Amino acid sequence: MNRILEAHFIAPEVKYFRVEAPKVARKRRAGQFVIIRVTGSGERIPLTIADADPEAGWIALIVQGVGKTTRTLNQLQAGDTLHDLAGPLGMPSEIHEYDTAVVVGGGVGTAIAYPTAVALADAGNDVIAIIGGRSREFVILEDEMRAVCTEVYPTTDDGSHGFHGFVTDKLAELIASNPRIDHVVAVGPVPMMHAVADVTRPHGIDTVVSLNPIMVDGTGMCGGCRVSVGGETRFACVDGPEFDAHLVDFELLARRNKTYGAFEHYRNEEFTASEHDRVNPPGSC
Amino acid sequence: MGRDLTRRERLKLTRQEMAEQPPETRAVNFDEVNLGYTPEQAVAEAERCILCSHPVCIDGCPVGIDIREFVRLVADEQFQDAVDVIKRDSFLPAICGRVCPQEDQCEGACVLARKYKPVAIGHLERFVADYERGHGGQTDTKDVPKTGKRVAVVGSGPAGLACAADLVRVGHDVTVFEALHELGGVLIYGIPEFRLPKEIVRAEVDQLAALGVRFETNTVIGMIETIDELLEDDGFDAVFLGVGAGLPRFLGVPGENLIGVYSANEFLTRVNLMRAYEAGAETPLLDLYGKTVAVFGGGNTAMDAVRTARRLGAAPATILYRRSEAEMPARAEEVAHAKAEGIEFETLVTPIEMHGNEDGWLTGIRLQRMELGESDDSGRRRPQPIPGDEFEIAIDVAVVAIGNDPNPLIQKTTPDLEQTPWGTIVADPQTGRTAKVAVFAGGDIVTGGATVILAMGAGRRAAASIDEYLKTGVWEIVAETEA
Numbered sequence A: 001m002n003r004i005l006e007a008h009f010i011a012p013e014v015k016y017f018r019v020e021a022p023k024v025a026r027k028r029r030a031g032q033f034v035i036i037r038v039t040g041s042g043e044r045i046p047l048t049i050a051d052a053d054p055e056a057g058w059i060a061l062i063v064q065g066v067g068k069t070t071r072t073l074n075q076l077q078a079g080d081t082l083h084d085l086a087g088p089l090g091m092p093s094e095i096h097e098y099d100t101a102v103v104v105g106g107g108v109g110t111a112i113a114y115p116t117a118v119a120l121a122d123a124g125n126d127v128i129a130i131i132g133g134r135s136r137e138f139v140i141l142e143d144e145m146r147a148v149c150t151e152v153y154p155t156t157d158d159g160s161h162g163f164h165g166f167v168t169d170k171l172a173e174l175i176a177s178n179p180r181i182d183h184v185v186a187v188g189p190v191p192m193m194h195a196v197a198d199v200t201r202p203h204g205i206d207t208v209v210s211l212n213p214i215m216v217d218g219t220g221m222c223g224g225c226r227v228s229v230g231g232e233t234r235f236a237c238v239d240g241p242e243f244d245a246h247l248v249d250f251e252l253l254a255r256r257n258k259t260y261g262a263f264e265h266y267r268n269e270e271f272t273a274s275e276h277d278r279v280n281p282p283g284s285c
Numbered sequence B: 001m002g003r004d005l006t007r008r009e010r011l012k013l014t015r016q017e018m019a020e021q022p023p024e025t026r027a028v029n030f031d032e033v034n035l036g037y038t039p040e041q042a043v044a045e046a047e048r049c050i051l052c053s054h055p056v057c058i059d060g061c062p063v064g065i066d067i068r069e070f071v072r073l074v075a076d077e078q079f080q081d082a083v084d085v086i087k088r089d090s091f092l093p094a095i096c097g098r099v100c101p102q103e104d105q106c107e108g109a110c111v112l113a114r115k116y117k118p119v120a121i122g123h124l125e126r127f128v129a130d131y132e133r134g135h136g137g138q139t140d141t142k143d144v145p146k147t148g149k150r151v152a153v154v155g156s157g158p159a160g161l162a163c164a165a166d167l168v169r170v171g172h173d174v175t176v177f178e179a180l181h182e183l184g185g186v187l188i189y190g191i192p193e194f195r196l197p198k199e200i201v202r203a204e205v206d207q208l209a210a211l212g213v214r215f216e217t218n219t220v221i222g223m224i225e226t227i228d229e230l231l232e233d234d235g236f237d238a239v240f241l242g243v244g245a246g247l248p249r250f251l252g253v254p255g256e257n258l259i260g261v262y263s264a265n266e267f268l269t270r271v272n273l274m275r276a277y278e279a280g281a282e283t284p285l286l287d288l289y290g291k292t293v294a295v296f297g298g299g300n301t302a303m304d305a306v307r308t309a310r311r312l313g314a315a316p317a318t319i320l321y322r323r324s325e326a327e328m329p330a331r332a333e334e335v336a337h338a339k340a341e342g343i344e345f346e347t348l349v350t351p352i353e354m355h356g357n358e359d360g361w362l363t364g365i366r367l368q369r370m371e372l373g374e375s376d377d378s379g380r381r382r383p384q385p386i387p388g389d390e391f392e393i394a395i396d397v398a399v400v401a402i403g404n405d406p407n408p409l410i411q412k413t414t415p416d417l418e419q420t421p422w423g424t425i426v427a428d429p430q431t432g433r434t435a436k437v438a439v440f441a442g443g444d445i446v447t448g449g450a451t452v453i454l455a456m457g458a459g460r461r462a463a464a465s466i467d468e469y470l471k472t473g474v475w476e477i478v479a480e481t482e483a
């Protein structure tokens, strides 16, 4: 059982949690994740450790409510507990010295990219962040990124904030104007990471993506998280989650992530119905 | 007192068959298939034992249980005494009585096996262990003085649990670290409820907790803490590694990442650990109702997977195995139960390629027919392809159950732990001592995928050696050549 110390929404359906986990807070490195269960009968889901304070003994999780488990989690408040929390899991981000590194975050992907941006900056790198969202309220962690990056470019699909367009448009623009860019980290929806890989490939820029396949144990035991990288099968939970973007089979990942689409849709509808009942108890009008 | 029977009278008695749920009923539920002996049946079966002066059955048991003595006590209706005899050598009789490959071990060795049917040693072991659990459980509450020594046991499978049990009983302070959220290892996430009710595993764990063993679940050693940190920072005096072999092998054929191809570990974990078979489960599983399911492999894992698929509505559910049925490593009882439940067996085939539709879902498999050639080093005849004899079958879901390799998580962060080219940890078979001082290992992580009884035995031998090390402080490794 891990106690939630703080919880608040930072964007629509996106909640920030500070969770008591002293050992994990001490041990974790950028790029690693935890597996949690919200309840004693719940699903095991992976969440990136967005931040941590080893002295105070907490880790931060930033969660987008997309389905039953994440939406249930996002109902929890400070003082509530997570039933299980295991971690840190996965390989830490590889941090080297670069001329200029660009960190690209799409939606909640920004939360996953943030600790890597911090680690790159801590290693003395110049870091540029491109953080995208559908519109202004979906762009997250802008202030936090500004605190560690030399330049930060918010982008929105509708132009309501920052650059009007996709993160990849901004990235292409930066690469064209800044020859020092020699490392790119991209985290977000699969099509976005795929598009980033296509942008950097012709320039031969070393590019890393953090993959989000479906996981169960997170320890290399089940093989459910397998992805194809350079034609080889790898387990994202122990060999990744970060891989060379130019070698990843994104189409396979996108397809495999749809395995339980029908089930997830059903559970999500069910959740929405129960949510409706909770907000409008029977008999109320 | 039991009946006084002559040898000839005993030989005339017929083996007591254990009652089972009828195949039609059990093929749609997850309740245990075997229903157990009645006390009368147990006594009648025990009377079949001719109490050999050289009980060869004992040589067949990997931990040397005094079978003749416990069976004699069953014939005398001294059920608790019988279980006490077993417990001198085995820590998990309710489990081993159910899952040991008896036909290759105790029962295979029994003198009656050649001309008659062997004494049903496994069924009797199960009976007395269940009798004990049903009569207030174990009587193990002796207060032993604490030694003040602390041991970390990594992994809560049969090896880890057995090691923890023996250590706590001699007064050491024991903490078991488990990566998953439930305790029991393969006994919980692998072997299904219909073969080994989880309640039995939980009862064993509860018993250890009552004896003072501490359990820390959700703790992946190698990630949250290395072995060195356990020894140096956390003040553990010794570490036992019972982390099992849990890295699934795949077939290495094109198409095996299609949707609908599971490793047996994933399939069984979703069903057993995450209870995907229960209505309202949070963890999803592909709907198998009316689907064609093929399971690759011929071991216990393959039988568990295919019978699980059957219970989830798969029809047909088929075993695809590259050798012939005679070479199948699964327990004979599981193969017989699978057949009775309508599982189909296609032997002497190996997959060449898996095919899918444009959305990436599995639709079929191309198979190669095999024939048996020369014997290999395991003494089994090696399957070889019959050139040109290939065919295609349509399937919806495939489960790959061709074995596991050791998970490298711990070895990666403990470079001074010697390992074999196969990734298993090198440990002395008698003492469990590894190349690293104060670190012991046993079970599947040392042997590769084996059996519950072997893992349990290794855990107990390591416990004895840990106790000796903690008392004497002497660390001596048997020279490589002697091992």
Ligand SMILES: Cc1cc2nc3c(=O)[nH]c(=O)nc-3n(C[C@H](O)[C@H](O)[C@H](O)COP(=O)(O)OP(=O)(O)OC[C@H]3O[C@@H](n4cnc5c(N)ncnc54)[C@H](O)[C@@H]3O)c2cc1C
Pocket: A033, A043, A045, A046, A047, A048, A049, A061, A062, A063, A064, A065, A066, A067, A068, A069, A070, A071, A108, A111, A112, A211, A212, A213, A214, A215, A241, A257, A258, A261, A264, A265, A267, A268
């Ligand atoms: C290593 C790793 C780190 C992650 N870190 C974070 C994080 O920090 N914050 C965060 O909000 N999410 C993160 N995710 C994704 C998160 O685990 C999933 O959103 C979650 O499992 C969905 O569960 P659910 O029951 O709420 O939704 P489901 O009902 O399972 O799914 C709802 C929708 O989400 C999609 N989906 C399902 N599984 C995933 C997945 N693994 N990744 C992306 N989409 C998925 C489905 O296709 C469906 O459209 C991470 C995933 C991985 C593998």
Ligand SMILES: Cc1cc2nc3c(=O)[nH]c(=O)nc-3n(C[C@H](O)[C@H](O)[C@H](O)COP(=O)(O)OP(=O)(O)OC[C@H]3O[C@@H](n4cnc5c(N)ncnc54)[C@H](O)[C@@H]3O)c2cc1C
Pocket: B099, B100, B101, B154, B155, B156, B157, B158, B159, B160, B177, B178, B179, B180, B184, B185, B186, B187, B190, B191, B219, B220, B221, B222, B242, B243, B244, B245, B246, B268, B300, B301, B302, B304, B331, B407, B409, B410, B442, B443, B444, B445, B449, B450, B451, B452, B453, B455
């Ligand atoms: C489906 C299936 C059916 C089987 N049927 C039979 C049968 O009928 N009869 C039989 O005798 N044998 C059977 N076996 C084999 C038997 O279960 C194993 O040989 C036995 O469980 C091995 O015990 P163990 O203690 O070495 O490891 P395991 O039972 O594998 O337990 C290891 C434990 O360690 C944990 N762990 C791993 N890494 C870490 C880490 N880094 N930190 C913390 N914890 C960790 C794992 O989560 C697991 O809980 C079967 C196996 C399977 C998979």
Ligand code: SF4
Pocket: B060, B061, B062, B063, B064, B065, B067, B090, B096, B097, B100, B101, B102, B105, B106, B107, B121, B122, B125, B453
């Ligand atoms: S432990 Fe296994 S091999 Fe030994 S007597 Fe019992 S069933 Fe037979």
Ligand code: SF4
Pocket: B048, B049, B050, B051, B052, B055, B056, B057, B058, B067, B068, B071, B109, B110, B111, B112, B119, B121
């Ligand atoms: S070998 Fe068979 S008959 Fe002889 S003592 Fe053992 S169980 Fe009894």
Ligand code: FES
Pocket: A214, A215, A216, A217, A218, A219, A220, A221, A222, A223, A224, A225, A226, A235, A236, A237, A238
């Ligand atoms: S999640 Fe099971 S192996 Fe990666």
